[in-house]
Each structure stands twice: as C-alpha cells, then as structure tokens.
Amino acid sequence: MRIPLDYYRILGLPLAASDEQLRQAYSDRIVQLPRREYSQAAISSRKQLIEEAYVVLSNPKERSNYDRLYLAHAYDPDGTSTARVALEDRAKSGDGDLDTQSLSIEIAQEELVGALLILQELGEYELVLKLGHGYLANSNAAAVANTGNKLASEDLLDSPELPDIILTVALACLELGREQWQQGHYENAAVSLETGQEMLARQGLFPNVQAEMQADLYKLRPYRILELLALPLEKTAERRQGLELLQNILSDRGGIDGAGNDESGLNIDDFLRFIQQLRNHLTVAEQHKLFEAESKRPSAVATYLAVYALVARGFTQRQPALIRQAKQMLIHLGKRQDVHLEQSLCALLLGQTEEATRVLELSQEYEVLVFIREKSQDSPDLLPGLCLYAEQWLQNEVFPHFRDLVKQQALLKDYFANQQVQAYLEGLPADAETTNERVVMNRQFSQPQVNSPRHPNQTTGSQQFHQNRISDPLPTTSNTRRPEYSNFRARPHTSPISSPGSATPATPMTPLSTAERTTRATNQNLNGAAKSSPPRPTQKRKRRKSSQSANQERVANRQQRQRTFANTLEGKTRLVWTVFASLLGILVFWVVVSTTFGWIKNLLAPAPALPSKQLSVQINEPPIPIPDRNSKLQSPEGSLTETTAEEVIQTWLSTKAAALGPNHEVNGLENILTGSALSQWQLVTQQEKADNRYRKYNHSVKVEYVNKTQTNPNRVAVEATVKEATQFYENGQKKKSSDESLRVRYDLIRQDGVWRIQSMLVVN
Known part of the structure; x- marks a missing residue:
C-alpha cells in the first residue's frame, strides 16, 4: 500500500x-x-x-x-x-x-x-x-x-x-x-x-x-453540557442528553454543593460558577424541576435557586401557588441566611401587604430600604416603593436567568388583574391569620443573623465555600488553554466556566449583594414609574365577606394605639436629646478650661530644655529590634530566594494541615495568608468544623521558579510542585483518601518584613 x-x-x-x-x-x-x-x-x-x-x-x-x-x-x-x-x-x-x-x-x-x-x-x-x-x-x-x-x-x-x-x-x-x-x-x-x-x-x-x-471525558462533561443545553429548544434529544449528563455529574458530586468527586477538576466554587452559567441555557420549567429536586438533598444553594424558579414561573404563568411554595422554602432557608427581602417580595405577590412591609423592615439590605423609602415619601406606608422595586427585581434579577423569560415584562398591574390570581388570593388567609408562618419567622428573627449570603465574612449553612483544593477546571492536555476562574458568592447572577480557548473566566449562587441591587435599581429611570406605580394588591382583598364594621373598629383602635405610642416615644426622644446636649456642653467647657490652664502654666513656668545629646546607644544592643535572620518568613529588603520561598510554602502547608486537622487551629492562618486567600480558607475551616469533618495531610514541595517583579520587589510569584496526600474524616470516621501532584502558582506579598501568600492557583 x-x-x-x-x-x-x-x-x-x-x-x-x-x-x-x-x-x-x-x-x-x-x-x-x-x-x-x-x-x-x-x-x-x-x-x-x-x-x-x-x-x-x-x-x-x-x-x-x-x-x-x-x-x-x-x-x-x-x-x-x-x-x-x-x-x-x-x-x-x-x-x-x-x-x-x-x-x-x-x-x-x-x-x-x-x-x-x-x-x-x-x-x-x-x-x-x-x-x-x-x-x-x-x-x-x-x-x-x-x-x-x-x-x-x-x-x-x-x-x-x-x-x-x-x-x-x-x-x-x-x-x-x-x-x-x-x-x-x-x-x-x-x-x-x-x-x-x-x-x-x-x-x-x-x-x-x-x-x-x-x-478526558470526565473533564469534558461540563463543556458538553453547556454546548448541548445551549442548542435551540427544538433539539429535544440533544438537550435531553445534556440534562442526563448534568444529572450524572450531580449524582457523582452529591449535589450542587456536594463534596463528591466527579473527576471534572471543578472544585466547589468552580462548579457553582458552572451552574450559574448553565442557568442561562435552561427554561424556567427545567430549572424548577432540577433545583426543586436538588433542594431535597438538602442543599441551601439549590433551595435558593428553586425559589427564583418558583417565583418566576408563578408570576409569568399566573400561578401564585408556586410563589407561596417559594415563600415556605424561604422560611426554612432564613434560619441560616438573611432572605427577608425575598420573603417580603413573595408576601407582596401573595397580596399579604402588612406582612410584606413588616418583614421588609427586618432586612439588612439598607440601601434597598433607602430606595424603597424614597419612592414611598408621599405614601403612609412603603407599598409604592416596594411595588416599584418588585418590578425592577423581577425584570433585572430574575427573568434574565431563564432563557424563555429574557424578554418577559414584569408588570404587577397585569399580574393582580388576572382573574386566576385574584381567585387564589381571595382564598388565602388574611395577614393576621398567618400565625404558623409568623411563629417560625419570629423565632428565626430573634437570633443573630449569621451565615448571611450578603456578608462575606460569615459562612453559609451549605457547603458552597467548602473546597477540596484550589483547582483548574480545564483539561490537563498541554495544548489546551485554560480560563481563570475568580471566587464569587453563591448568587443568581454573573458568569462561570468558559471554553478552553477563552480568556474570559468563569461563580456560587446566593442573592445579589446590597450594592448590586441598589446600583441596578437606581440606575434605571424611575421617575415615570414612580408616578404611575402599580395598584396595591390589598385592593383586591376588598371582596372578602368579613364584617366591615369589625374591621373598621380594629383599624381605629390600631391607629389610636399608634398615636399614643408615637406621643410617648416623642417625649422620651426629647428627654434623651436634652441630656445629650447637657453632657456635650460640659465636655466642651472642660476642654476649654484645661487648654487655657495649660497655656498659662507654660507661659509662667516654661519647662527646661532637653539636653542636646540624650540618646543612649550601647554597643552590644541595637537601637531598634532587628528581625531574626534565621526566621522562616523574615526576609531582608532584597529579593526572595528559592530557599525562602520553599520555607513560606512549607509553612502554609503546615498551617493548612493544622487548620483543617482534628483541632481546626484557624488562628494560624493569619500568620501566613492575607487578602482573599485568608478569608477564603477561614471560611473553609469554619465550614469543616461546623460539619464535624477534618483532614490529615502529607506534603512535599519543590520550588520550580521564582518570578520577581522589577517594579515592585515586595510582590513575587512562585511556582512549585506540591505532592499532597489527603485522608478525609467525617464524624471521626475515615471516608476517603487522595494522592495528588499539583503545580501551584503562589502570589506572595511582603508585609512588615514578612512574606505572606495573597492568592494561589493550580496551573496543572
């Protein structure tokens, strides 16, 4: 041949x-x-x-x-x-x-x-x-x-x-x-x-x-899923194959925020970014089915995403029963996270306006509250601003994450005018009758709000910030270019994994941050919307056949109690201000008198001048403390050597082993980490301790090269080969073990003469 x-x-x-x-x-x-x-x-x-x-x-x-x-x-x-x-x-x-x-x-x-x-x-x-x-x-x-x-x-x-x-x-x-x-x-x-x-x-x-x-097939699965689900909806067989691959990955990982190994190379944060990117290719019905099933594992991230799908589907398909289901899921989710704003919006869409305004006041979204109050200045309550914000929230933060709702308009007026919605809301119990839900909410509000998804210094109840290791989600072939992935909170917005040839990174799902919400809302031209705000849902409840006279009497009594309370509060406030002004006057008088007295004393009896030579320096003692040159992390004002770099990395690995070990010695992280790396690993350690898990490590390090920056000698990039053998324990029982050889890039920064790790990334 x-x-x-x-x-x-x-x-x-x-x-x-x-x-x-x-x-x-x-x-x-x-x-x-x-x-x-x-x-x-x-x-x-x-x-x-x-x-x-x-x-x-x-x-x-x-x-x-x-x-x-x-x-x-x-x-x-x-x-x-x-x-x-x-x-x-x-x-x-x-x-x-x-x-x-x-x-x-x-x-x-x-x-x-x-x-x-x-x-x-x-x-x-x-x-x-x-x-x-x-x-x-x-x-x-x-x-x-x-x-x-x-x-x-x-x-x-x-x-x-x-x-x-x-x-x-x-x-x-x-x-x-x-x-x-x-x-x-x-x-x-x-x-x-x-x-x-x-x-x-x-x-x-x-x-x-x-x-x-x-x-390679395992590492390829996330990319295949994105490609298949991005196909037109008419390609049912291909999209069904993509959903099957997604179910296989979720099963291998043990859920969206599970700690299982699906061999894709994606850690917890990377996988949450992947899920975030994936949402843009799924319909509202597909997300409802997927995330509702995943929330039963249980999973706080899946629960939150299921809430978004339920609200979007309930509003667009005029099925308030789905919104009520979302509200119930938020009550359970609120035990660990601040979701008062979402609870208030769900109550509004269910016509429960008193509960909506009451829960809204408990939210820590202060910028959102300011926006709502500004739009409700000419109203006795917060309903105009809340209705306006609800439309903005649905339009800008909910609908864009569903491929079939991107062009959907969010109009509360049309929603409440729907006869099916009216009939369902008429059958709901009144605000005062929602006792069971209120008991759960009051019990939850009485505790300090930790694990809030809007406060990055606190940990969430899910494992969304738990990391097995900082890894790269791309194939290990030498010819494949890898995108970088940045850390993000578990919120339903922004990007995740991208193609291997893309320089755009790929994010964990939780609600939008306060600043993001306010920026999106205030950047809109709301003047016209504020003038023609949608009708209040409470007007739909006037058809109720309850006693009008009894309701009027209760309203009058409530108004009388409010006026009495307001007068009392005004008197107490006036007294407090009077006492505060008196104390401030006394303080000012004392400062003036003491200053005048000191000036007169210096004028009449000036202090003797200090001798010209008073500094005592001994030969055997330095005038200032000198760092120990044998210290592992101390470095002179010169460039970082490979030996010192290896010592820094060894110190970090020993500190990580102690922080994630049986005793969870988290305090040592501050001595070797800084910036994003410190906050990230503190969250990981706290989550491991809360879940009664720990690890045992065996490490070895070899520094490959030290990349020194000529413009800034206090910043150095070090690339090293780290061999890491890990044994995972849960509730005192050994669960699994792993043995990996990683090539890691460490970004070091010198602070007060001490080298610390600012960030790290697995490059192979």
Missing part, C-alpha cells in the same frame, strides 16, 4: 536544509521514541523509514534527483497534486531511479505501523484514522472469511502488528479529541474520545490509555 509522505517531512526539514541540519534532524528523530506502549517491531519500522529518508537526502546525487522530482510535483501545472511528493518506489529494482509517476510511499504490510506513527507525529490524525480504519476493516473481513465461525477479533490479534495499529488509531482519536476540545467543538471531541476508548475496550488492550481517555 502507499502512504502520502516525503523524505523532508519524515525528517522534519525544509527543502533548503543544509547537510549539518540534515544530520542533526536525523539524530533527533532517531533518539525520539514513541509512547512506551508500542512494541519493538513498531519502533523498528519507524526507525527504518527515517533511515531510508536520511540515506537518500545525505547522498548529493540522489538528493539532487529527488529535489528535481519534489519541485516538479510541488509546482504541478494541473494543480491537482500537493507539495507532498513520494518516496521512491521501492518495489522496483534498486537502481536508484525515482518513480516519477507516484506521490506516495510504497510500503509492505509490516511497515504500516511505522508510517502511521510518523503521520501521527506530524499531526495528520484524520489521515491516520482513514488509513488505520480501512486496514482494520479489511483485516477483519479477511479474518471472518478465513475463520468461519470463530470470532474475527481473536484471529485479528494473531497478527503481531495489529495491536500497534489499533493503538495508533486510538491515540489519533485521543489527540483529535483534544484538538477539537481546544477549538470549542465539545461534542465532536467526545465522539472522538469515545471512539478510541471503545476500540481499545472491545479488544481489551492498553487499559492505561483507556483510563487516560476516560479522564
């Missing part, structure tokens, strides 16, 4: 290569060896082709004739030939003449694996697949014809070169899949990897190569 190759491509040389370059290229190609899985016969076949190319090109006469043939084919006037010219037809007599009619190598069957190896080294993966599959198909057909009832695969493997050919084709699938992955064609990459893996599994060959392909 013939293989499209030429001498220059075999040796990796240009046409004008010198004799010295020819010898060097030959030497390099002979020394380079393929993967260790290849047999000696395959290596010899490759070596033979390289030697034949060198023999021809090293002979001046033969090279001259070959170059003439090469150029003739390269500049073929018909334009049908390629620049790849043939080797000589070795099937002819050995007189040295070249076969001018051929554009390919004539090889024997046992030399096919060598030619395929060279083509694969040149990156001709599609050509390797074409030639290899064709040869295997022909061999299989011949085996079936010759063996009758015997299995073809058994007879196929009797040929010594066939395992090498199968390996070459499978490796071509592997490299082609990685190339397609880098180009962003994730499903095609998966097909290539699965094809190579199935070929090896069917023959029971090379389990280590199969494992390598399976590892």
Whole structure:
C-alpha cells in the first residue's frame, strides 16, 4: 500500500536544509521514541523509514534527483497534486531511479505501523484514522472469511502488528479529541474520545490509555453540557442528553454543593460558577424541576435557586401557588441566611401587604430600604416603593436567568388583574391569620443573623465555600488553554466556566449583594414609574365577606394605639436629646478650661530644655529590634530566594494541615495568608468544623521558579510542585483518601518584613 509522505517531512526539514541540519534532524528523530506502549517491531519500522529518508537526502546525487522530482510535483501545472511528493518506489529494482509517476510511499504490510506513527507525529490524525480504519476493516473481513465461525477479533490479534495499529488509531482519536476540545467543538471531541476508548475496550488492550481517555471525558462533561443545553429548544434529544449528563455529574458530586468527586477538576466554587452559567441555557420549567429536586438533598444553594424558579414561573404563568411554595422554602432557608427581602417580595405577590412591609423592615439590605423609602415619601406606608422595586427585581434579577423569560415584562398591574390570581388570593388567609408562618419567622428573627449570603465574612449553612483544593477546571492536555476562574458568592447572577480557548473566566449562587441591587435599581429611570406605580394588591382583598364594621373598629383602635405610642416615644426622644446636649456642653467647657490652664502654666513656668545629646546607644544592643535572620518568613529588603520561598510554602502547608486537622487551629492562618486567600480558607475551616469533618495531610514541595517583579520587589510569584496526600474524616470516621501532584502558582506579598501568600492557583 502507499502512504502520502516525503523524505523532508519524515525528517522534519525544509527543502533548503543544509547537510549539518540534515544530520542533526536525523539524530533527533532517531533518539525520539514513541509512547512506551508500542512494541519493538513498531519502533523498528519507524526507525527504518527515517533511515531510508536520511540515506537518500545525505547522498548529493540522489538528493539532487529527488529535489528535481519534489519541485516538479510541488509546482504541478494541473494543480491537482500537493507539495507532498513520494518516496521512491521501492518495489522496483534498486537502481536508484525515482518513480516519477507516484506521490506516495510504497510500503509492505509490516511497515504500516511505522508510517502511521510518523503521520501521527506530524499531526495528520484524520489521515491516520482513514488509513488505520480501512486496514482494520479489511483485516477483519479477511479474518471472518478465513475463520468461519470463530470470532474475527481473536484471529485479528494473531497478527503481531495489529495491536500497534489499533493503538495508533486510538491515540489519533485521543489527540483529535483534544484538538477539537481546544477549538470549542465539545461534542465532536467526545465522539472522538469515545471512539478510541471503545476500540481499545472491545479488544481489551492498553487499559492505561483507556483510563487516560476516560479522564478526558470526565473533564469534558461540563463543556458538553453547556454546548448541548445551549442548542435551540427544538433539539429535544440533544438537550435531553445534556440534562442526563448534568444529572450524572450531580449524582457523582452529591449535589450542587456536594463534596463528591466527579473527576471534572471543578472544585466547589468552580462548579457553582458552572451552574450559574448553565442557568442561562435552561427554561424556567427545567430549572424548577432540577433545583426543586436538588433542594431535597438538602442543599441551601439549590433551595435558593428553586425559589427564583418558583417565583418566576408563578408570576409569568399566573400561578401564585408556586410563589407561596417559594415563600415556605424561604422560611426554612432564613434560619441560616438573611432572605427577608425575598420573603417580603413573595408576601407582596401573595397580596399579604402588612406582612410584606413588616418583614421588609427586618432586612439588612439598607440601601434597598433607602430606595424603597424614597419612592414611598408621599405614601403612609412603603407599598409604592416596594411595588416599584418588585418590578425592577423581577425584570433585572430574575427573568434574565431563564432563557424563555429574557424578554418577559414584569408588570404587577397585569399580574393582580388576572382573574386566576385574584381567585387564589381571595382564598388565602388574611395577614393576621398567618400565625404558623409568623411563629417560625419570629423565632428565626430573634437570633443573630449569621451565615448571611450578603456578608462575606460569615459562612453559609451549605457547603458552597467548602473546597477540596484550589483547582483548574480545564483539561490537563498541554495544548489546551485554560480560563481563570475568580471566587464569587453563591448568587443568581454573573458568569462561570468558559471554553478552553477563552480568556474570559468563569461563580456560587446566593442573592445579589446590597450594592448590586441598589446600583441596578437606581440606575434605571424611575421617575415615570414612580408616578404611575402599580395598584396595591390589598385592593383586591376588598371582596372578602368579613364584617366591615369589625374591621373598621380594629383599624381605629390600631391607629389610636399608634398615636399614643408615637406621643410617648416623642417625649422620651426629647428627654434623651436634652441630656445629650447637657453632657456635650460640659465636655466642651472642660476642654476649654484645661487648654487655657495649660497655656498659662507654660507661659509662667516654661519647662527646661532637653539636653542636646540624650540618646543612649550601647554597643552590644541595637537601637531598634532587628528581625531574626534565621526566621522562616523574615526576609531582608532584597529579593526572595528559592530557599525562602520553599520555607513560606512549607509553612502554609503546615498551617493548612493544622487548620483543617482534628483541632481546626484557624488562628494560624493569619500568620501566613492575607487578602482573599485568608478569608477564603477561614471560611473553609469554619465550614469543616461546623460539619464535624477534618483532614490529615502529607506534603512535599519543590520550588520550580521564582518570578520577581522589577517594579515592585515586595510582590513575587512562585511556582512549585506540591505532592499532597489527603485522608478525609467525617464524624471521626475515615471516608476517603487522595494522592495528588499539583503545580501551584503562589502570589506572595511582603508585609512588615514578612512574606505572606495573597492568592494561589493550580496551573496543572
């Protein structure tokens, strides 16, 4: 058979290569060896082709004739030939003449694996697949014809070169899949990897190569999910496959914020960013089904996302029963997080206006409260501003995260005018009758609000900030560019994982921060909306058949009590201000008197002047403390050395082992970490301690290089190889163990003469 190759491509040389370059290229190609899985016969076949190319090109006469043939084919006037010219037809007599009619190598069957190896080294993966599959198909057909009832695969493997050919084709699938992955064609990459893996599994060959392909398939799953779910809604089969892959990942991880290992390389924060990005490709019905099921694991993150889906679906489909379900989920979620604002908005959409304003006052979203009060200045209550904010919240923070609601308009007027909504709200108990919910809420409000998703210095009840390690979510292939991922809170906004070729990063889901909410609301042109605010939902409740006179009497009594309380409060306030003004006057008088007295004393009896030389310096004691030069973290005002860098990293690893160990010694983190790294690992340690989990580590470190910044000697980047063996314990019982070798980049900063780690990132 013939293989499209030429001498220059075999040796990796240009046409004008010198004799010295020819010898060097030959030497390099002979020394380079393929993967260790290849047999000696395959290596010899490759070596033979390289030697034949060198023999021809090293002979001046033969090279001259070959170059003439090469150029003739390269500049073929018909334009049908390629620049790849043939080797000589070795099937002819050995007189040295070249076969001018051929554009390919004539090889024997046992030399096919060598030619395929060279083509694969040149990156001709599609050509390797074409030639290899064709040869295997022909061999299989011949085996079936010759063996009758015997299995073809058994007879196929009797040929010594066939395992090498199968390996070459499978490796071509592997490299082609990685190339397609880098180009962003994730499903095609998966097909290539699965094809190579199935070929090896069917023959029971090379389990280590199969494992390598399976590892890439695991890392590829998040990208495949994004690609499949981003397809049009009409592609039901493909999108269903994407949802199945998502369920498989969630099952492996133990939920959205679970600590299981799905082999994707995504840690907790990275996976939450992935979920955040994924939401933009899911409909409101798909998110409702997904997150409601995940919330039952239980999962605080899934519960919060389910609330958003329920509210969005309930509002747009005019099903207030779903909003009531969201309100119930918020009551349970509020035991650990400040979700009073969301509770107030749900109560508003259910027409429970008194409860909405009462719960709103308990929220720590002070900027939002200011906005709502500003829009309610001409009203006796906060309903106008709350209604206006509810529309802004739905329009800007809820709907954009559902692919079928992006263009949906949020109008409370239309919602409350719907007859189905009116009928349901009429059947709800009055605000004063929601006793069961109020008892739970009052019990929850009486406790200090920790674990708030809006306060990053506190931990949440879920495991959303727990990290097994700081890892990179991208494939470990050397040719794949990796996006960076920044830390974020678990809130329903902003971005997550991106394609391997993208420089845009990829975020944990919780509600928007106060500043974000206020910025979004105040940046809108609200003047017109404030003038025509939607009608209050309480007007829909006038159809209730309760006693009007009794209601009026209760309202009058309530107003009378409020006026009495206001008068009392006003009197007490006036008294407090009077006392405060008196104390302030006394303080000012004392300051004036003491200052005047001191000035007169200095004028009449000035203090004696200090002697000109009063400083006492001893030879054996320095005038100021000097840091111990043997200290691990102290460094002079010079550049950081590799030895000191290794000591800093060793100190960090020892501190991490103590912080995440059985005693959870979190205080030591402040001595080695700073900035985002410190707050991040403090959260991780607190979460591990709360969940009664700890770890035991064995570490070893090797500093690869120290990248010093010329403009700022107090900032240094250190890249090191860290071998980390970890044993995970929960409730005193060993759960699992891991052994990893990571290449980590540490960003160090010198503060007060001490090197601390500001951030860290796994680069491989």
